[in-house]
Amino acid sequence: MDGSSTYQRSGLTLAALLLLTILCACQAQTITEIEFTTEEEQGEGHFIGNTADRSGLSVEFGDNFQLLLFSAITQGNDFVQYLSINPSSGVIVTKKNIDREAVCPKSDECSKKITIGVHRRSPGSASTELLRLLQVTIKILDINDEAPTFQNPVVQLTVSENVQPFKELYTSLAVDRDAKGPNSVVNYKLVPPTDDFSVTIRTMADGFAEMVITVRKMLNREVQASYQLQVVATDNGEPMQTGSVLIQVMVTDVNDNAPEFGRDNYTASVLENSDNGYPVVIVSATDSDDGENARLTYRLSSQAPAKVKDAFTVDGDTGEVFSRRKLDYETDHSYTFYVTATDHGSPPASASALVTVNVMDVNDNRPDIQVGYGSVLEEQAAGAMVMKVQATDPDDGENARVTYSLAGGDGQSQSGTLFTIDAASGVILTGGARLDREAKEVYTLRVVATDNGPVGLRMSATATATIRILDENDNSPRFSQQGFSTSITENRPARSPAGQVSASDGDVDQNARFEFSILAAPSGEGGGRDDGSFFTINSQTGLILSKQPFDREEKDQYKFSIKVADPAVQNYFDIANVTVTIDDDNDHAPRVLKP
Template sequence: MVITPESRLGSQRLLLSLLFLVLWEAGSGQVHYSVPEEVKHGTFVGRIAQDLGLELAELVPRLFRVASKGRGDLLEVNLQNGILFVNSRIDREELCGRSAECSIHLEVVVERPLQVFHVEVEVTDINDNPPVFRVKEQRVLVYESRLPDSLFPLEGASDEDVGSNSVLTYKLSSSEYFTLAVKTNSDGNTQIGLVLRKSLDREETPEHALLLTATDGGKPELTGALQVLVTVLDVNDNAPSFPQSEYEVRIFENSDNGTVVIRLNASDADEGSNQEIFYSFNSLVPPVVIDQFSMDSNTGELTIRKTLDFEKVNSYKFRIDATDRGHPPMVGHCTVLVKVLDVNDNVPQISVTSLSLPVREDAPLGTAIALLSVSDRDAGSNGQVSCSLMPHRPFRLVSTFKNYYSLVLDSALDRESVSDYKLVVTARDGGSPSLSATASLSVEVADVNDNAPTFAQPEYTVFVKENNPPGCHIFTVWARDVDAQENARVSYSLVERRVGERALSSYVSVHAESGKVYALQPLDHEELELLQFQVSARDAGVPPLGSNVTLQVFVLDQNDNAPALLPSWAGGGGGRESEVVVSRSVDAGHVVAKVRAVDADSGYNAWLSYELQPAAGAERSPFRVGLYTGEISTTRALDEADAPRQRLLVLVKDHGEPALAATATVLLSLADGGQVPKSSLRASSGAAVAETALVDVNVYLIVAICAVSSLLVLTLLLYTALRCSAPPSEGACGPGKRVLLCSSAVGSWSYSQQRRQRVCSGEGPPKADLMAFSPSLPPCPVASDIGERQDLSDDHCGKVSEISCYVSSLF
């Protein structure tokens, strides 16, 4: 057998243990103490050294110590006085739980010699723990259909204390539905429960809150509480219900599809599936509602399916069902009234119900012309329509009834100013924004005969060459009538009067429709220089209206008359041949005779010139004739060589085109001074004096005519310039008729020398006895600007060429 070191060490330990056990048994003792739990630190427990028979002085030398099995820190010994005291908190329930006995076992060891003592310290219970329920809140589920006296067990409380400190009593808070039942079994356990006193109604009280109180038997008493919540379980004994039996909803007609009209929220006093509700239209709801709206069965949302139209349907009333999912299901009902609100989505409509056209221009004020009606399918202010009229005159709108208007005449009409009115009637509603519509009316104004025919000017001046062919068109009158149709159809006629011994109608005529004026016979300037008459223009209205115009027809002279020798153109007898006795002693320039002739024409046609025609085979005559005076005078002194009888042929010629002429033969008898008869001498002397005076007068007359002509031209030019630059004023002459004075290229004037005219030129007195030569001026107009014309180029009339004119006021 081999002995190892390890085996030797184990044997030694075993021997020591056996020795310790022997010594312990030899010196063991038992000491018992009691201390309440939860006492303070330092609380006196007992005099352990004295009770074990140990001297205080030997405690330290013998290594006195106390050991506790697992709880060595709860109690401690003061080695100075040998007292056992509480060192830390002692909790009986922590040490022993719910055991009826609870002690702390101490081992007291001293050495030299070794002694072991056993000390038991009993920990007594105090009521430091209240009754405790395992949970703070206990729920009890009870169907509302349970009958009274039904029992519902509850879990009781526990108390960690022991003895009387753990004896519990229970108490339930006051309740009309529940009471507390407590029962102690044979094994000492207590059972508690709730007893139903009367039937429950979950819809009335779905939950009952009760307070269960447990009280222990300690002094003082401690309590614990438990919140008991009794939940009443539902049975399907309630139908869904709505907060209101009828709902009224207002929604605009222009709301979009899908817009939520109303969200219904029915409630069911039940719970669970008994409370789950789905919504639907009632079976009696008409199809138009189902077609217009849709119902969400889960959410109760009523939405628009199709576009609303207030003008078609302005309200919907229907029933909605709310059904729960219980067994059997129960149904609740409500009525929904959807009122569609109008928006201004319809323009006004204008209708002309009556129209009386055309309107006479003499219609009295207030005459009704048209009846109009306006309408708007909208409602309220959106359907309130007001009308306006453009232009504002001469018509206006008068409201006769709601939405009915009359178009009446507000001011006088004048068809000649406006014959047709374009009216625009505007109808505007009261919406926001407002909508409007327009209607156009064309009002025609009917004519009445309220305007007489009018001529462009009150008087026309017409120039006609004499010797015109019969039926010659000399002028066209035209009158304007601003009326219409028959009222504007003008007919013309002469205003009959006497011209000398003859009727006017024997000279001229006028075409009733065209207004053309015709000369019925050749006119003779020498017989009739001016033909003045009136033409009447009359319309075809009822009654007819008319006006007159004056025509001044000047007969222009033509060279149709040859010069005529006066019967006594010389000192002696008449005829185309005259004899004069001339003394041979007369000096050069002596007037021996005078040829006198006249021309029935006028102007240039009557302006005569005298020429001495040379005799065939005769020597140069000692006599000459004045070109314009007709005076025959000597060119030199007479001598014996001159023939005793001189035959002079004088050609008298006018200035017309072609020129007409006449001849006069003058027989001159040359006599010696003593042979000249006294009568001849006297006549010759008187003639010479007269001739000398006449020559002087003629010279002065020609000079005066030239001066006056120049002055007239300057005056007329100045007058025309003043009239164009300033308004006319009445001068010394005053207003008068305008007379057109014209001359041909050769200077033939429309007035003869025998017709005296008063010509006013600017300031100053009138002039008389005017004779002028043709100036270089523009041609005379033959037609006015407004259509009146003088047709002098007619096939039956002679052509007046190169006519120059001046306009002047003649008095």
Template sequence: MGRGKTLPTWIYNLLFVLRILMVAEAQTVYSIVEESSPGTVVGNLAKDLQLDILELEKRHFQISGPNKKYFDVNIKTGALLVKDRIDREELCARKAKCSLEVEAIVKSPLNLYRFEVQIVDANDNTPSFRIPEIDLNVSESAFTGEKFALPKAFDADAGVYSVKAYKLSHNEHFALDVQNAGDPTVSAEMVLQKPLDREKQPLIKLTLTATDGGKPAKSGTLLINVNVEDVNDNIPVFDKPLYKVRVPENTPLGRAVIFVHARDLDEGINGEIQYSFINQDNDNNVNTFSINAITGEITIKDELDHERTNVVELRVQAKDRGTSTRASHCKVLIEITDINDNPPEISVTSLDSVLREDAPLGTMVGLLTVKDPDADKNGVVQVKIINATPFKIKNTYKNHYSLVVDGALDREKVSEYNLTITAMDEGLPPLSSTSVITVHVSDVNDNAPRFKERVSNIFVKENRPVGDVVYTLTADDPDVDENGKVTFSVISNNNNQGNNNVASVVDVKADTGEIISLQSFNYEELKTFQFMVQATDSGVPPLSSNVTVNILILDENDNNPTILAPYSEHGSVNSETIPYSAEP
């Protein structure tokens, strides 16, 4: 190009552009703390760019480019000023370095200056967690040393003002393990140090605090709810190991007897209890009752009987419904109390049903056993004979009694006794039973045959045929059998009949007592005679009695009249001959 020649316009424009695009090798760098107030001086830009302050206004010195909203220049002083709020986190997020490329332009001649403004982080953000609280479900069977990750805290600040530490509120179960080796951010884990017990503490509330590196430091918190998850580590426990109850034996079926109750500190199905009977011995008494598996109510299933069983021992099991079930048991003693529902029972264990009538007082007739299965007064029994008899009941031992003779016996008066024995207990109302015992009185030869009269006068007409039954003697003997079997015999006679023996005149039949004539009686020859008859029984020894028999001969008109001569001293009969012609 020659001197004095004007350059073409395009070349001039090109050179202008190239000049504008040139960047000084030594770029000016400023720094400003974020959030500085508008008007804050960043630096003296005119001085640093070696611009004449007096020409700044004339040359239209100003900030340009995309970041001109944040900065401005004072054209009187050349100072670079903060124009608007600068938020480092908004501009650079969490980058370690945050700087803004800023341009300044002047005209006449046109020139472009680039400089860098580094945004220095201020601790203007508090560490925070994305959620205010978390729930951690930790099994109470977790082993010590087990770790549980925790959320990280977020701090928009970077570098020293970012999250630098975590702290866990004081507790006895968890410690905090903070990891930051090689990590851009700090994280924390909870470490179980002491075993958990849901039954003691089902919920543990902890606070995790995150702090940054500012001075003073800022912090944020996270609420941690540690829900201790249940495992079936508790056995159901009954309120008491032994339950006792008294139940009358007439309690209706279905009536509740007692409730048993067990507690299980576990939750859910681990704490849901089911009740049942333990009957390993196949005890039938257990079947008398039933138990509600849910409520533990024990009710009567079958009739109670104090006399059969007065105490029933039940073993009740409480079992939870956990995966690995756990159980415990208790004992229930049910005392079945007595009511007076059984009358006394009389049984004859030994009896002499035939008793001699000469049995002495105190002779044992029989043995009785009286049982009343009821208890206490309901089983106390009084035994007696209700009708008047020569017998009595004697208590020998406990419920054993003897029936003994208590008076004189006489078979001839009473040959058979029907003894009504009653046994009555002392219950309210009393119950009783009766038993009839028949005692036969056997005969002894204690009665001699008896004639109705001691003297028997028998009138017999003369001239009765020989062999005729003159009279029948009777003797009464109340004894029986051989003792009452009577035989008759003549034991003496008199001689009223001259030299004739009674035995030749009459005969007494031994078995019937019939007096039979052995000759025809003649009143004119024998008017009366007497003899004695003895009646003897067949007992051993035999007994007898006598009767005097007077035979009185009654005259009949069996002789013609005879005229006797005058009396002769010598008693001879004289005869006279009377002529046929004699006067009447």
């Protein structure tokens, strides 16, 4: 074996190799090869081995062992990153978790080499000398941590209805990434079993294996056009791991051989608004027939919905799928359809492949902001909810996430902030400054909704929110004047109008309701009957009515007090004085005083 090749495989550079060669040649150093074994997936800090014990250095140097220093040669060796070597003891532990499938992909055996230099310190000096190189081989053993996995969860196979029993249909096997051995040996079975089909594994001439679905009976498409077969793959590891695939067997009419696609499913992604001059995806099928029976024409499935036919076209000769127009993510996030390959036999035979085109979003839409009318009671403290502004953006992700702000209107006053808006939710709140409906009833705010697309490409929309301040019962009713003078003609019957009083309340609706009443004079005042007792007042209209006819010659004026009050708040009232004058009626004949 060539020595330089051995060093290069262990990760040494040419310069390091030459240096070590000189040192070894001058000092008769040796390379000691040792080997450790560990299982994968043991996590950080897992003990792998003691190089000092395995190499005999701990015994060889005895009491002078503390003079030795162990260090790994890291240059050119990526595996060293997984390990930690104690410089004093030479113990190797894992520095991070080791995944055998990641460290040794597609390898049945997994061995990694590192080189450790052993130096000796000189007592009383900082200098060291290289004593020995340890060539350490670490074998990483597989555990059954990978389940058999199929490339696609659903596989569609087609078979002609006139095939004879034992026709074989091929599809991909499951892949088990564990190492060669029981952990990666996969067995297949149909669940539930059926008399119509069986599943086996076939190794081809090129060494690759495929799963074979065998038709065990004559098929009749007109009786049953498709079969749903569940294939379960199980490995032989401990614990056992399983995976499954749904096989859809589609029975087709004769032509003896139908076209077959290289894959059952094709997936492509395209940015919305992309130029439509390039193919989105290319599908490909072959037909084992010959001549016209093997010449294929591709087209969209006849069952494709109208939106697919409007968006895509297929080159009949090449299988290239083009978009007819620029695609719009906001209209359709994705399209799923079948492309059919049809041979030119008589009658022609066809096969289909499922195509999924995912449309990726770009920030090409402004938020659509919906602002209506809000309301809030006057005199509310800061933080009271007024209304919620709702904005939507048909884009996706951050392009559709909206941030709200206020950019003008009546949101401020001399006394402070009247309204604020929550940037994330769009909820408009009171800001703490006093809201007085009697001073201002309606406010307008300019609301801005901005998406969170890339900086420089963000888009905004504005709208006006109208907020009505609702009435709080915070005003007392007031008479239109503090004194009312009215009159009534004597001898009018009871319940004749004797006057009208009026009042108002600065509030509105139910809060503006008030009631009129006549106040009784204090007990004993006037030494007789209270003037107000001769009248009644309509509590709602303020119309004063007489309780009886009056005689001016007996009494020509009545004075009393009236009250207007808010029925909901006890101390909201006003008082006014009323003077009712009795007008004369010609109710006495002349008398001759002297004959």
